Amino acid sequence: MEPVLYDIKDAARYLGVAPSTLRYWEREGLVRAGRNRGNDYRQYALHDLIDASEIAFYRRLGVPVRELAGYRTLSARDLDDALDRTARDVEQRIAEGQSAADAEAEFLTDDHFEAWYQDICSQLKQYEG
Structure with a gap:
């Protein structure tokens, strides 16, 4: 069974952020997204959304992005x-x-x-x- 993949619009909606925010977090190394081989669009698996939800949580608390750099190792x-x-x-x-x-x-x-x-x-x- 193939995993469910979400495009950036759906991922952003589930997380309560703008798609541009997800792209920014990706540029900063806070989240990861796979790529669709056919069109190179971002695709988020469930585990990607879980990781991104942690970032969204801390951002809602006001923690600056710079404080979250390398959050996977914090x-x-x-x-x-x-x-x-x-x-x-x-x-x-x-x-x-x-x-x-x-x-x-x-x-x-x-x-x-x-x-x-x-x-x-x-x-x-x-x-x-």
């Missing part, structure tokens, strides 16, 4: 470390976003906003006249 500890680095990066981006939001809120509630608004209004009046 230990559980290496993957945990990559997740820890990703979590720290996300926390830092959240903190930076909160700082920016706080600064914006301060600006909007401060006298700065009133002065800015008055300045814009006076500039607009120059163009009207």
